[in-house]
Amino acid sequence: MVRPRIPSRRRFLCQVASAGLGTALFSSHALRALDGLRPLYVGNPLWHYPNRDWERVYRDLYRSDSSFVFLCAPNDTHNCLLRGFVKNGVVTRIAPTYGYHKATDLHGNQASRRWDPRCCQKGLALVRRFYGDRRCKRPLMRQGFKEWVEAGFPRDEKTGAVDPKYLKRGADPFVPVSWDDAFRYSAMALENIARTYSGEQGMARLRAQGYDPLMIEETRGAGTQVLKFRGGMPPLGMTRVFAQYRLANAMALLDDRIRGSGPDDALGGRGWDNYSWHTDLPPGHPMVTGQQTVDFDLCNVEHAGLALIWGMNWITTKMPDSHWMTEARMKGTRIVVIAAEYSATSSKADEVIIVRPGTTPALALGIAQVLIGEKLYDRRYVEANTDLPLLVRMDTGELLRARDVFANYTPPPLTNNIKVLQPGEAPLPIHKQFGPVITEEQRREWNDFVIWDDLRGGPTPLTRDQVADRFTRLGVRPRLSGEVTVRLASGETVACRTVFDVTRQMLDASYTPEQVEKITWAPAKAIRSLARQIARNAERTLFVTGMGPNQFFNSDLKDRAVFLVAALTRNIGRIGGNVGSYAGNYRASFFNGLGQYIAENPFDVETDPARPARVRRYWKPESVHYFNHGDTILRYGKAVLTGKSHIPTPTKAIHVSNSNSLIGNAKGHYDSIVNTFPRVEFIAINEWWWTASCEYSDVIFPVDSWAELKFPDMTISVTNPFLYVFPATPLPRIHDTRSDVEVAQGICHALGEVTGDERYKDYWRFLHDGGMRPY
Numbered sequence: 001m002v003r004p005r006i007p008s009r010r011r012f013l014c015q016v017a018s019a020g021l022g023t024a025l026f027s028s029h030a031l032r033a034l035d036g037l038r039p040l041y042v043g044n045p046l047w048h049y050p051n052r053d054w055e056r057v058y059r060d061l062y063r064s065d066s067s068f069v070f071l072c073a074p075n076d077t078h079n080c081l082l083r084g085f086v087k088n089g090v091v092t093r094i095a096p097t098y099g100y101h102k103a104t105d106l107h108g109n110q111a112s113r114r115w116d117p118r119c120c121q122k123g124l125a126l127v128r129r130f131y132g133d134r135r136c137k138r139p140l141m142r143q144g145f146k147e148w149v150e151a152g153f154p155r156d157e158k159t160g161a162v163d164p165k166y167l168k169r170g171a172d173p174f175v176p177v178s179w180d181d182a183f184r185y186s187a188m189a190l191e192n193i194a195r196t197y198s199g200e201q202g203m204a205r206l207r208a209q210g211y212d213p214l215m216i217e218e219t220r221g222a223g224t225q226v227l228k229f230r231g232g233m234p235p236l237g238m239t240r241v242f243a244q245y246r247l248a249n250a251m252a253l254l255d256d257r258i259r260g261s262g263p264d265d266a267l268g269g270r271g272w273d274n275y276s277w278h279t280d281l282p283p284g285h286p287m288v289t290g291q292q293t294v295d296f297d298l299c300n301v302e303h304a305g306l307a308l309i310w311g312m313n314w315i316t317t318k319m320p321d322s323h324w325m326t327e328a329r330m331k332g333t334r335i336v337v338i339a340a341e342y343s344a345t346s347s348k349a350d351e352v353i354i355v356r357p358g359t360t361p362a363l364a365l366g367i368a369q370v371l372i373g374e375k376l377y378d379r380r381y382v383e384a385n386t387d388l389p390l391l392v393r394m395d396t397g398e399l400l401r402a403r404d405v406f407a408n409y410t411p412p413p414l415t416n417n418i419k420v421l422q423p424g425e426a427p428l429p430i431h432k433q434f435g436p437v438i439t440e441e442q443r444r445e446w447n448d449f450v451i452w453d454d455l456r457g458g459p460t461p462l463t464r465d466q467v468a469d470r471f472t473r474l475g476v477r478p479r480l481s482g483e484v485t486v487r488l489a490s491g492e493t494v495a496c497r498t499v500f501d502v503t504r505q506m507l508d509a510s511y512t513p514e515q516v517e518k519i520t521w522a523p524a525k526a527i528r529s530l531a532r533q534i535a536r537n538a539e540r541t542l543f544v545t546g547m548g549p550n551q552f553f554n555s556d557l558k559d560r561a562v563f564l565v566a567a568l569t570r571n572i573g574r575i576g577g578n579v580g581s582y583a584g585n586y587r588a589s590f591f592n593g594l595g596q597y598i599a600e601n602p603f604d605v606e607t608d609p610a611r612p613a614r615v616r617r618y619w620k621p622e623s624v625h626y627f628n629h630g631d632t633i634l635r636y637g638k639a640v641l642t643g644k645s646h647i648p649t650p651t652k653a654i655h656v657s658n659s660n661s662l663i664g665n666a667k668g669h670y671d672s673i674v675n676t677f678p679r680v681e682f683i684a685i686n687e688w689w690w691t692a693s694c695e696y697s698d699v700i701f702p703v704d705s706w707a708e709l710k711f712p713d714m715t716i717s718v719t720n721p722f723l724y725v726f727p728a729t730p731l732p733r734i735h736d737t738r739s740d741v742e743v744a745q746g747i748c749h750a751l752g753e754v755t756g757d758e759r760y761k762d763y764w765r766f767l768h769d770g771g772m773r774p775y
């Protein structure tokens with residue numbers, strides 16, 4: 001039997017190749033023709049692999065033609081300088097710069113390499129945003145608004161209100177327009193609104209529309225006062241975003257044109273706030289310290305023995321600075337999380353105390369009760385550095401004053417950091433002030449305090465100068481507990497106790513650990529343990545408080561109670577022992593030229609870059625709380641709860657930059673959209689990513705993303721020590737966008753054309769004369 005011959009792989013290939021000739025037989029001629037297809041035998045493929053050039057395609061995926069540095073600066077406030085890698089004109093990927101260690105301070109101290117790499121996953125993925133389909137790509141105008149302007153701003157004859165048919169925000173289509181038209185229509189609207197609500201007639205219209213009489217009175221007849229401008233988180237762009245307030249200042253020119261008010265009586269627009277409205281402000285900080293906020297750089301945690309992470313999700317929300325906390329823990333810092341939920345930070349802690357939301361003022365008071373009850377407080381520090389030894393009159397409940405006790409008492413001059421202005425004396429510019437500045441009148445009114453000196457057995461005056469070493473040098477032993485009888489200058493006697501004594505009574509009566517456990521659900525045992533840990537860590541306990549606890553009506557008490565605990569245990573103002581609050585960004589005050597920028601006198605512009613601007617603030621700050629509360633003030637029956645200095649004006653025009661919090665993320669969004677916004681006649685927004693705020697605006701000004709900035713800018717952070725510059729980048733604009741500052745300039749130019757007033761142009765001359773210049 002003849003076995004069928006099984007063809008080899010090689011033979012099979014040849015057969016296949018020759019099948020086209022219509023035969024499976026091999027001819028020598030055919031085999032010669034297939035010489036070129038002879039198979040290649042490879043021994044070890046790792047040694048003899050064929051040409052690998054094709055791999056370059058994959059390797060080159062990450063090759064770039066060039067790179068540039070830009071600053072990522074969203075609302076998280078961390079600020080990371082990132083490097084964008086460009087290929088074929090497109091940013092293909094983003095990486096950290098690894099350059100933070102090169103930063104130095106004014107004394108030449110250099111940052112360590114531990115600051116690198118500084119970034120987070122969101123920053124690395126920004127390419128998707130720069131090229132995303134939700135970019136604001138060209139100026140857009142809402143159809144109804146456009147028609148209202150083109151129809152000559154028709155209004156109700158009696159009230160001046162706009163016909164609702166022009167106000168269908170959220171339903172109207174958007175129309176692409178040129179930049180010139182976007183500026184011109186906006187300027188015309190601002191002019192018309194300001195004119196409509198100016199003078200007696202303007203105020204009558206506002207009355208007819210039902211606005212609160214106090215708010216109408218607050219306009220003082222200036223229609224520009226109903227124009228509201230807001231830079232969202234403005235320290236995130238000292239020139240870009242703060243441009244909104246300079247724009248508000250320029251509205252004084254409009255008032256002058258409409259009412260003929262002249263530079264002395266003109267009123268600008270109103271500038272809306274951010275930090276307090278966002279509940280970023282810890283309200284008890286200014287109450288206790290006089291500072292807007294007390295804080296420290298988060299890297300300080302390495303110097304602490306104990307860190308209380310109080311209502312803050314450090315790991316999740318402080319991304320580039322989270323490593324400081326985990327590394328500190330590895331080096332021995334004890335981490336205690338106090339939170340209403342179990343968070344990513346809880347899983348990194350040594351101890352977690354879960355509390356009911358909004359109850360942590362009681363927790364802090366419970367800790368204070370243990371500190372005093374177990375005598376764990378630092379008595380010397382308390383005596384020399386706090387107001388706890390001051391005497392309180394039991395008849396009035398007020399602090400006893402030196403003038404009440406000592407006949408003809410004259411407060412001595414203050415020499416320890418406080419500047420008292422003499423009558424007629426002007427304060428130094430803010431950047432030259434070394435400490436608090438008060439008037440002679442305030443000094444007289446405040447007078448001095450009184451303590452009870454056990455060494456002398458009587459009352460002793462105490463000035464604000466006499467703290468810390470100066471207090472120790474007085475050679476007194478202040479009484480902390482018990483009641484004393486003080487003879488007043490009038491001859492009467494009055495029972496007095498110290499602040500310490502009445503505080504202790506309050507704590508013992510209401511805030512024992514067992515009582516606090518009922519309020520907070522934190523176990524009494526944990527409260528006692530925490531108090532003892534804090535006492536063991538004098539100057540080494542950091543209170544790292546977050547934004548969450550700010551959002552309750554008692555949030556000022558939270559801060560005040562935390563400061564009480566810190567004061568009892570010598571944990572204020574030390575590198576490893578301090579109180580800090582981390583939400584938003586308030587550090588604009590670090591930029592001492594800001595006042596010149598946002599309040600340069602528009603009637604007296606300085607066009608010489610070498611000379612300082614002359615300042616006159618025509619715009620008035622206003623809290624957007626009132627607008628978010630239905631554009632009303634707080635009244636309770638006949639009582640007006642809004643203080644005189646805080647009365648807002650009616651809101652008829654809004655221009656916002658860099659924020660979605662006023663519309664898209666607003667508290668009570670539905671109420672705002674349905675009831676409040678329809679009374680606003682013009683809403684403009686600067687955005688680079690389409691948001692709900694764009695959806696409800698009349699004009700959308702598309703602005704540059706951080707990768708496309710064409711003017712340098714500056715910012716700062718509340719979590720780290722760096723001052724940042726936004727570099728102007730070489731990346732061509734991806735869409736038809738402009739800088740926020742060019743938007744402000746463009747509106748002013750258009751106002752100049754609408755009103756025939758040349759001064760608007762001068763106000764932004766530095767911009768068109770070659771870019772931003774230092775102020």
Ligand code: SF4
Pocket residue numbers: 072073074076077078079080118119120121122123124319320
């Ligand atoms: S931490 Fe914030 S600033 Fe830094 S890269 Fe991430 S998103 Fe940008």
